[in-house]
Amino acid sequence: MTGTGERGLLHRVDRLPGERPVWVRAQDIGKRFGPLQVLRDVDVCFRPGRVTAVLGPNGAGKTTLLKMILGLVRPDEGRIMLGGATVNGDAEYRRDIGYMPQLPRFPENLTGWELAAMLDDVRGFDGRPDESLVDAFGLRAEMDKPFRTLSGGNRQKLNASLALRYGSRVLVLDEPTAGLDPLAARVLKARVRSERDRGCTVLLTSHDLGQLQALADDVVFLLDGVVRFEGEVGDLLSATREGDLEAAIARLILDGFRRGGGEEVA
Amino acid sequence: MGVTGKVVRYEVRNVLRGKVLLGYGVFFFATTLGLVRLGGGVQRALPSLANVVLLAVPLVCLLVATVFLYDGRAFTELLLSHPVGRRDLFRGLYLGLALPLSAMFLLGVGIPLVVLGGVGVASGPAALLLGSGVLLTAVFTAIGFVVAFSVGDAARGLATALVIWLGLTLVYDGVVLIASHSLAAYPLERPMLVAMVLNPVDLARVGILMAVDASALLGYTGAVFEDFFGGVWGLVAAAGSLLAWVAFPYAVALRRFRRMDF
Numbered sequence: 001m002t003g004t005g006e007r008g009l010l011h012r013v014d015r016l017p018g019e020r021p022v023w024v025r026a027q028d029i030g031k032r033f034g035p036l037q038v039l040r041d042v043d044v045c046f047r048p049g050r051v052t053a054v055l056g057p058n059g060a061g062k063t064t065l066l067k068m069i070l071g072l073v074r075p076d077e078g079r080i081m082l083g084g085a086t087v088n089g090d091a092e093y094r095r096d097i098g099y100m101p102q103l104p105r106f107p108e109n110l111t112g113w114e115l116a117a118m119l120d121d122v123r124g125f126d127g128r129p130d131e132s133l134v135d136a137f138g139l140r141a142e143m144d145k146p147f148r149t150l151s152g153g154n155r156q157k158l159n160a161s162l163a164l165r166y167g168s169r170v171l172v173l174d175e176p177t178a179g180l181d182p183l184a185a186r187v188l189k190a191r192v193r194s195e196r197d198r199g200c201t202v203l204l205t206s207h208d209l210g211q212l213q214a215l216a217d218d219v220v221f222l223l224d225g226v227v228r229f230e231g232e233v234g235d236l237l238s239a240t241r242e243g244d245l246e247a248a249i250a251r252l253i254l255d256g257f258r259r260g261g262g263e264e265v266a
Numbered sequence: 267m268g269v270t271g272k273v274v275r276y277e278v279r280n281v282l283r284g285k286v287l288l289g290y291g292v293f294f295f296a297t298t299l300g301l302v303r304l305g306g307g308v309q310r311a312l313p314s315l316a317n318v319v320l321l322a323v324p325l326v327c328l329l330v331a332t333v334f335l336y337d338g339r340a341f342t343e344l345l346l347s348h349p350v351g352r353r354d355l356f357r358g359l360y361l362g363l364a365l366p367l368s369a370m371f372l373l374g375v376g377i378p379l380v381v382l383g384g385v386g387v388a389s390g391p392a393a394l395l396l397g398s399g400v401l402l403t404a405v406f407t408a409i410g411f412v413v414a415f416s417v418g419d420a421a422r423g424l425a426t427a428l429v430i431w432l433g434l435t436l437v438y439d440g441v442v443l444i445a446s447h448s449l450a451a452y453p454l455e456r457p458m459l460v461a462m463v464l465n466p467v468d469l470a471r472v473g474i475l476m477a478v479d480a481s482a483l484l485g486y487t488g489a490v491f492e493d494f495f496g497g498v499w500g501l502v503a504a505a506g507s508l509l510a511w512v513a514f515p516y517a518v519a520l521r522r523f524r525r526m527d528f
Binding site: 067071072073074089091092093095097099101106107109118119121122 | 269283343345346347348350354524525
């Protein structure tokens, strides 16, 4: 199982144009929170130039897996690899990652610009930050207001703008379109697509499967911490003989429960 | 500037924006001023002042450290999703709290002492009081870090901090006294010594009160300690033990922080 993943990956990377591609690998990951086994034998690859959707019902371990790639959650077993190097406590590898957390809880008193300046400072970033998303969202007027006064939608826009500020080659987006109005969601999706096209490795989760269908290239489906499907969206549709992603995922969930997920369901 | 320094700067700015720290400084300023004026001179005010310091510093440092850490969980998580190492971040968070807490204490107690007493008056004991207060700040900030990174929930964390404070400042000496009383037939010097080294508040108390020559206020363990070491060696031993009391919780908290999941 490890072998096939590797082969598929190399095949893809060879064809990539432009910048140095960074692929992300979660290898043999196991994680418990107390008595709860959150992830079990998770072994997945996230390929450069692809948008991979990590899907699954609530509590399936999606956010835990994403946070593990960030180093926010430590795996009990297995390892995270980024661009061929094992992540082992050194923080520098995160320079390659743009992270959009599910719920942005930034320091309440800081304005958008202060927050951005603080992150520039902490990262030691002296290049020209990418502020195109701030403009695309029409967020400039809000960037001078303290975070606590921003509406949910504007917080999420700020969250996205900060994740894409440093031109990172890996994007980890946890529910990126949640709370965004349709227009802003379109802007963000277009941006994610263009990031993918320049060779970024994009990981995201979402509950809105209809939206994802147009965005995701690959799917990793988690159920109770176990990977039940990994592959391209087209393969998922033909494997489940369903017409769209939503129906296919619904089928996977039902199948998973039927297939002896009994103890997890209870 | 390294990452640690940057974190310290943001943390200090954040801490000073809250009015708690300012209030802490003002409290010491007013207390010191009041005690010196009413007590009739720096020399005579020092023992009472020492007792206030021994109660207030551990309490405030424990509470401020735990509250700010629970409050700042999101900030911590945000920084950790950027290229900021956990060890650097931890050091920054610790210094970002311990430094302003120490500064407020030093200013609050130091300014009235110097202004009213002059630099020369009681400079030895006063300096010891200030030094012990700073060491206690370092100790109890570190203990607050252990609590905040060990107890997941803020309310239970605060309760734990309060229990620790009560235990070390009030209950501990009582228990030691009862134990010594009921075991009066045995030679207790060494156990008492151990009992004192195990409590940072007792260590600081000995340091301060030995210098102002107020053995009556030492409590039972302190009296034994003075007998045992006396003078400079007692101070050196007390200071060394207090430093160990900084290092140990610091190491424990750092270890927990490095393994924490966010």
